[in-house]
Amino acid sequence: MIVMYDALPHASLPDEVTRLRAILAERESTIAQHQTTIATLTRQRDEYYLEKLQLEMRLAKALKQAYGPRADRVGDLAQLLLDFGLKLEALPIPAESAPPASEESAKTERPSSRLRTRGRRDLGTMDHLPLVEKTYELSEELCRCPTCLKVREKIGTEISYTIEYTPASFSRIKHIQCKYACRACDQNGHSPHIELAAKEKASPIDKGMPGPGLLAYIATAKYADFTPLHRLENIFARQGFELDRSTMCVWMVAVAVLLRPLYERMVQRVRQSHVLATDDTVMPLLQPGRTKRARMWIYRGDESQPYNIFDFTFGRSRDGPAQFLKNFDQTLLADAYGGYDGIVLDRDLPRAGCWAHARRKFVEAEPTAPEAARAILRPIQGLFDVEALAKDLAPDECLRLREAESKPVVESLHALLLEQKARLLPKHPLAQAIGYALNQWKELTLFLTDGAVPIHNNLAEQQMKRIALLRKNSLFVATPRGGQTAAILSSLTSTCQRHGINPQSYLTQLLANLQDTPVNELDSWLPDQWKKTQAAPPTA
Numbered sequence: 001m002i003v004m005y006d007a008l009p010h011a012s013l014p015d016e017v018t019r020l021r022a023i024l025a026e027r028e029s030t031i032a033q034h035q036t037t038i039a040t041l042t043r044q045r046d047e048y049y050l051e052k053l054q055l056e057m058r059l060a061k062a063l064k065q066a067y068g069p070r071a072d073r074v075g076d077l078a079q080l081l082l083d084f085g086l087k088l089e090a091l092p093i094p095a096e097s098a099p100p101a102s103e104e105s106a107k108t109e110r111p112s113s114r115l116r117t118r119g120r121r122d123l124g125t126m127d128h129l130p131l132v133e134k135t136y137e138l139s140e141e142l143c144r145c146p147t148c149l150k151v152r153e154k155i156g157t158e159i160s161y162t163i164e165y166t167p168a169s170f171s172r173i174k175h176i177q178c179k180y181a182c183r184a185c186d187q188n189g190h191s192p193h194i195e196l197a198a199k200e201k202a203s204p205i206d207k208g209m210p211g212p213g214l215l216a217y218i219a220t221a222k223y224a225d226f227t228p229l230h231r232l233e234n235i236f237a238r239q240g241f242e243l244d245r246s247t248m249c250v251w252m253v254a255v256a257v258l259l260r261p262l263y264e265r266m267v268q269r270v271r272q273s274h275v276l277a278t279d280d281t282v283m284p285l286l287q288p289g290r291t292k293r294a295r296m297w298i299y300r301g302d303e304s305q306p307y308n309i310f311d312f313t314f315g316r317s318r319d320g321p322a323q324f325l326k327n328f329d330q331t332l333l334a335d336a337y338g339g340y341d342g343i344v345l346d347r348d349l350p351r352a353g354c355w356a357h358a359r360r361k362f363v364e365a366e367p368t369a370p371e372a373a374r375a376i377l378r379p380i381q382g383l384f385d386v387e388a389l390a391k392d393l394a395p396d397e398c399l400r401l402r403e404a405e406s407k408p409v410v411e412s413l414h415a416l417l418l419e420q421k422a423r424l425l426p427k428h429p430l431a432q433a434i435g436y437a438l439n440q441w442k443e444l445t446l447f448l449t450d451g452a453v454p455i456h457n458n459l460a461e462q463q464m465k466r467i468a469l470l471r472k473n474s475l476f477v478a479t480p481r482g483g484q485t486a487a488i489l490s491s492l493t494s495t496c497q498r499h500g501i502n503p504q505s506y507l508t509q510l511l512a513n514l515q516d517t518p519v520n521e522l523d524s525w526l527p528d529q530w531k532k533t534q535a536a537p538p539t540a
Helices: 017-067 077-090 103-109 183-187 212-223 229-238 245-270 319-324 339-347 355-368 370-389 395-423 429-439 458-474 480-498 503-516 519-525 527-535
Strands: 275-285 292-300 308-313 331-333
Touching: 017 355, 017 429, 212 229, 212 245, 212 458, 212 480, 212 503, 229 245, 245 308, 245 480, 245 503, 245 519, 275 458, 275 480, 292 319, 292 458, 292 480, 308 319, 308 458, 308 480, 319 339, 331 339, 355 370, 355 429, 370 395, 370 429, 395 429, 458 480, 480 503, 480 527, 503 519, 503 527, 519 527
Parallel strands: 275 331
Antiparallel strands: 275 292, 292 308
């Protein structure tokens, strides 16, 4: 901004030096005032500009959460389709998908409209379902030909399928234990030696009524299907069994107490992981007046210790993870939460960062500086493309691929971040995203030195959706014991999901047998080990 001043005519200048100095000082003061005004206006302009960018970014984030996809994508639809088309052209066409040579072959090879129906599964994948056959025949009257009145012969059949559902039902099991006594001893005045026939363990809960199957169903419904107990109460009532939600809550606490030894064993195994991923989210705890913002933490073991462990704490202080990680001495994969800093420094643990978190910052800032943000996002996407190629490789092979492909990308990206940061205002959203990445650079680049370290923490973050659904449907946990119950049962159902196990089948067998299992055989009931025994053929 240039300020023009009217020059005084030479003839109007006074001859006295004192007067000249006074005029000069007055003009210098005016210039200083204008410069101060210019600086103030410039600062206000920058503040308004940054505030506008912040509001635009918040609006774009809110619109994405309400209407947009959850994936971190940028760019318009036309560009995405163009990129997809270029990738599609580069793919080889398999022989079985080549177009038919003639029109007749095209007609014969065209699948029926039934098989082409979108979303319908091939019935061959349903062979494990029980099959009920129903045969339909013509009556004697309809079986006669309307022309010659002779009886028509059966020439074939047409087969179609329907899928039916039979609602679950409750049943009572009446246990009758026979008593035996020696009448001869009783008549002779001796003890009759009364003996009661042994009864099978009917309920895992001491002097309780629910069987293992009912307890497993309630636990699965709440902690795997996220159905709150008050809805289960209504579902049971429709099936003719009235069960109060408070009773089910007491049963779940008792189940968690019974399963705690297995949970503790899973905790010990998870601490032996080479790479341990962690994250946390809010789990409201009921308190007088208003709920307390307690936390639920996830600790996801690597493939050598394939267990998902949830841990309930009263807050987000570092005491929670510090207590859980007290015996852990390997690599910790986490976000930029400052509570991990002291733990990592005290024990000199390697800490890996999450490129998905870093990428999300740039995606959110993209509307405020589209060209610069996309220039940064392109190499970050290149890192994820390399990881897609290394998905099934051993750690050593993965490390060699990263050194050849990812390391040059990371080095050029670091130079690009420094260059872009120098051009932006410190409080610019893109500058803040760059600052986040540079502050975490050591953690973000650890994957270049260890092939077993993933570049993102998405697998642990995905498990936080379980707690979000539980929180949305059940609202809160009523007591600290309820939080521990949620942690234990969420750990088992989540680990079952990780291994593709039906949690209800697993929990039914577990509850029926765990009390009689010696401590040294506890590992056989870990979900991954149980799955192996179920898949193994029976021994002769």
